[in-house]
Amino acid sequence: MLLRIPRKMLRCAIALLLLGVATAKLVKFTPCLNAQELCTVSDVDITPCQSPSRCRLEKNQTTNLSFDFTPKFSSATLKTGVYFVNSDTEMGFSDLGPDACVYTSCPTVADTKQTFTYSLYIGKRIPSGLFPIRWRVWDETDNSKMCCFNINIKIAK
Ligand SMILES: *[C@@H]1O[C@H](CO)[C@@H](O)[C@H](O)[C@H]1NC(C)=O
């Protein structure tokens, strides 16, 4: 028997599918080598994002980013920064930070998962291209207590 799906329902399903593509996306990330023992990062989410391994960010637009992290340390206040990574050098990027408590709750409690959310505006002066990005969140009084991960983003022309 041929399954007959009402056209209206089909249209609705396709619309939902497209909506799913345009909304929140968990993206691929890699933890930084030296920061894995003291902090676990999970569920890095970029909206909008079409490709989870390489989100495309448009200039003159705001992109929402969020991630969960579980520090193994307690901390009264946190600092944060986002950087372009070019072999060994890191270049500050975006107006994020340095006060991380604006984007996540402080103080942090050891072994408790919390969420960091940030709306990133991509200005017109940021060059187009594919960029490795490193995100860091650390204890203000001891920067060896750090959460850190890498993602790749593409900044559209
Ligand atoms: C940048 O975005 C704003 C708001 O969407 C818009 O009004 C403005 O025209 C845009 N500027 C350029 C140069 O595209």
Ligand SMILES: *[C@@H]1O[C@H](CO)[C@@H](O)[C@H](O)[C@H]1NC(C)=O
């Ligand atoms: C980003 O988050 C803000 C605040 O929650 C919201 O108003 C806006 O619509 C979001 N933008 C996108 C592209 O999801």
